[in-house]
Amino acid sequence: xxxxxxxxxxxxxxxxxxxxxxKASEVKxxxxxxxxxxxxxxxxxxxxxxxxxxxVSDIRNHPAVPYEEDFVTRIIQDDVDEKIYEKIKNWTxxxxxxxxxxxxxxxxxxxxxxxxxxxxxxAAVMKLMGNxxxxxxxxxxxxxxxxxxxxxxxxxxxxxxxxxxxxxxIKGVAASTLEGLSYGIGDAVLGLNPAVxxxxxxxxxxxxxxxxxxxxxxxxxxxxxxxxxxQMKALQTGAKADLCFQSLAxxxxxxxxxxxxxxxLGEAYDMFLRDGSAKGKNVMxxxxxxxxxxxSGANFNTDQGxxxxxxxxxxxxxxxxxxNTVVGFMGPEYVYDTKQLIRAALEDVCGGHxxxxxxxCDVCYTNHMLTDQNDVESLATLLAAxxxxxxxxxxxxDDVMLMYQSTGFHDVAALRELLHxxxxxxxxxxxxxxxxxxxxxLGRNAGNPEIFL
Amino acid sequence: xxxxxxxxxxxxxxxxxxxxxxxxxxYKTRAYLDFLAAQAAASDAVxxxxxxxxxxxxxxxxxxxxxxxxYEMLTRPDLGRLFSDETKAYLKAHCIQHPKVQIYFGDGLSxxxxxxxxxxxxxxxxxxxxxxxxxxxxxxxxRYCRVNTAREIAPLxxxxxxxxxxxxRPGLITDESMSAYIAYHxxxxxxxxxxxxVANISRKGIPPVEAAAHIVDTIERILKFQCSGVELGKxx
Numbered sequence: 001x002x003x004x005x006x007x008x009x010x011x012x013x014x015x016x017x018x019x020x021x022x023k024a025s026e027v028k029x030x031x032x033x034x035x036x037x038x039x040x041x042x043x044x045x046x047x048x049x050x051x052x053x054x055x056v057s058d059i060r061n062h063p064a065v066p067y068e069e070d071f072v073t074r075i076i077q078d079d080v081d082e083k084i085y086e087k088i089k090n091w092t093x094x095x096x097x098x099x100x101x102x103x104x105x106x107x108x109x110x111x112x113x114x115x116x117x118x119x120x121x122x123a124a125v126m127k128l129m130g131n132x133x134x135x136x137x138x139x140x141x142x143x144x145x146x147x148x149x150x151x152x153x154x155x156x157x158x159x160x161x162x163x164x165x166x167x168x169x170i171k172g173v174a175a176s177t178l179e180g181l182s183y184g185i186g187d188a189v190l191g192l193n194p195a196v197x198x199x200x201x202x203x204x205x206x207x208x209x210x211x212x213x214x215x216x217x218x219x220x221x222x223x224x225x226x227x228x229x230x231q232m233k234a235l236q237t238g239a240k241a242d243l244c245f246q247s248l249a250x251x252x253x254x255x256x257x258x259x260x261x262x263x264x265l266g267e268a269y270d271m272f273l274r275d276g277s278a279k280g281k282n283v284m285x286x287x288x289x290x291x292x293x294x295x296s297g298a299n300f301n302t303d304q305g306x307x308x309x310x311x312x313x314x315x316x317x318x319x320x321x322x323x324n325t326v327v328g329f330m331g332p333e334y335v336y337d338t339k340q341l342i343r344a345a346l347e348d349v350c351g352g353h354x355x356x357x358x359x360x361c362d363v364c365y366t367n368h369m370l371t372d373q374n375d376v377e378s379l380a381t382l383l384a385a386x387x388x389x390x391x392x393x394x395x396x397x398d399d400v401m402l403m404y405q406s407t408g409f410h411d412v413a414a415l416r417e418l419l420h421x422x423x424x425x426x427x428x429x430x431x432x433x434x435x436x437x438x439x440x441x442l443g444r445n446a447g448n449p450e451i452f453l
Numbered sequence: 454x455x456x457x458x459x460x461x462x463x464x465x466x467x468x469x470x471x472x473x474x475x476x477x478x479x480y481k482t483r484a485y486l487d488f489l490a491a492q493a494a495a496s497d498a499v500x501x502x503x504x505x506x507x508x509x510x511x512x513x514x515x516x517x518x519x520x521x522x523x524y525e526m527l528t529r530p531d532l533g534r535l536f537s538d539e540t541k542a543y544l545k546a547h548c549i550q551h552p553k554v555q556i557y558f559g560d561g562l563s564x565x566x567x568x569x570x571x572x573x574x575x576x577x578x579x580x581x582x583x584x585x586x587x588x589x590x591x592x593x594x595x596r597y598c599r600v601n602t603a604r605e606i607a608p609l610x611x612x613x614x615x616x617x618x619x620x621x622r623p624g625l626i627t628d629e630s631m632s633a634y635i636a637y638h639x640x641x642x643x644x645x646x647x648x649x650x651v652a653n654i655s656r657k658g659i660p661p662v663e664a665a666a667h668i669v670d671t672i673e674r675i676l677k678f679q680c681s682g683v684e685l686g687k688x689x
Contacts, residue, residue: 403625450459
């Protein structure tokens with residue numbers, strides 16, 4: 001393993017694989033805050049140059065946190081398909097990159113090989129990819145998952161309907177839900193972030209969303225994004241939902257800050273398979289986002305791109321129906337501006353796809369970032385073009401509870417029309433029945449929630 | 454008329470931007486401009502400076518954290534809680550020592566929150582505490598201020614309770630909301646869970662005068678039970 005290179009007459013010596021990975025990362029304010037970013041642009045390229053010649057095995061053998069100390073590392077390492085790993089362990093990261101980009105390589109082959117890669121290796125190869133490289137790789141990976149309906153599939157661009165309300169008022173949540181449905185939103189999930197994390201409010205919103213789904217016979221899924229332990233208690237009351245939600249982080253210490261462990265995740269997974277209302281076998285919904293490990297002091301001097309990929313390594317253990325990065329929610333300390341936001345989102349969606357996950361993105365920003373709604377619209381277009389499974393749908397993109405902005409109902413409709421994408425097939429049929437969609441586009445009842453009243 | 458009342462009922466149930474119609478797949482011009490205005494105000498609230506005249510009108514002086522500008526404030530939370538030795542000496546020289554309660558103001562993530570809330574908020578808090586015989590320290594304004602300045606300032610002035618009134622991250626409903634972060638015997642190694650927080654103080658949330666009364670009650674309970682944050686919750 002050679003951690004030195006000479007670039008334009010200058011010698012660069014790195015001490016560890018971790019340092020190479022961090023310094024090879026594209027600029028993120030979070031890596032600078034952590035004190036692990038490259039000092040200048042040339043040092044970044046030097047680190048990429050060193051990384052290109054490292055072997056898959058070099059990266060696997062240097063996980064972000066030692067195996068003995070961290071359950072995320074253990075799940076990632078234990079889930080590696082050793083037969084596949086044996087075949088490719090001596091590839092360099094440069095060879096892996098070129099193999100992934102080759103026209104001869106199919107998406108199925110890439111997904112197969114990725115079952116033999118740890119999350120650190122997947123993060124590593126993405127550090128040798130430009131934005132369009134990430135998009136090309138991501139776009140050829142076709143991943144499906146099934147809850148009540150099946151997400152993924154050719155030319156499908158789905159959406160989560162996010163009807164958040166400042167105090168979880170049932171009428172208010174219903175109003176935003178009906179409005180969203182009238183724009184063709186909600187085929188991925190009807191999913192609310194509750195303002196109050198209690199069993200009572202989770203049960204009340206489950207019931208509301210389930211009633212709307214049943215009354216109008218909508219082929220979709222329901223979810224309330226309270227803490228996983230709250231949802232488990234809610235399920236024990238006899239109330240039902242299709243999907244079990246939890247935020248994930250990339251190290252044990254950061255997961256503990258979220259109040260989760262493999263025991264809790266495993267138990268919830270079993271409970272929702274057994275007692276939830278989902279028809280299919282994919283019953284989990286996870287959210288991630290670069291920077292959450294550093295924010296809880298649990299990044300172990302590892303860059304946020306690697307840590308984010310480790311979230312996907314953890315996620316794939318539980319065969320989720322939905323995974324999305326909330327790419328612009330952590331704040332400018334981690335993702336500062338539009339450039340960093342675009343890069344992080346493309347990495348996250350590609351990284352999730354390489355892990356075999358049905359990957360979506362909350363294309364979003366807080367008002368203390370150097371971004372605005374135009375950036376959301378541009379990035380959402382890139383992601384829709386790259387095969388991102390779903391984005392959020394909010395009333396005009398404004399979350400009146402979490403106080404940030406994301407993609408609006410109208411944006412999802414526009415991207416489907418622009419890029420010739422469709423809702424999940426059963427859902428589109430349902431939309432046509434209500435004349436919300438006609439001939440694959442918004443129809444005469446679009447934007448009119450009164451049709452449901 | 455019947456249809457119209459249905460959509461109005463839906464709109465009344467939520468502050469979310471529903472019932473806004475569409476042109477093709479896109480927003481109508483009025484809705485588009487309304488959104489732009491709200492987002493511009495929110496963004497400006499973060500990136501604009503609190504004018505020096507506002508600090509003067511509050512009748513206070515100003516100090517600055519180790520951050521040099523808004524960029525540093527937003528990307529270096531570690532610097533946004535610290536002060537130079539010179540600033541610390543200045544602060545010590547211009548403030549009452551050993552107050553029961555030290556209250557100060559920080560721009561945080563909303564500059565307009567200072568002018569919008571502090572005059573009513575602070576005057577009501579100060580009067581309420583002093584009426585109950587609780588000494589209040591010298592108020593001041595901190596530029597490029599993070600909540601955790603409280604960990605530095607409380608030991609410096611030997612304040613029993615510290616309360617920073619600081620601008621919140623703005624949303625599109627209001628750009629002038631602020632929070633009070635209150636702690637008993639704040640110090641550099643205290644836990645985040647030791648803060649008691651009163652959030653959403655603004656004309657569109659908890660009005661300043663009402664918030665002041667609530668904060669005064671909270672501070673008096675903190676003094677009585679000699680703890681704050683999660684610990685204080687155990688005495689409810």
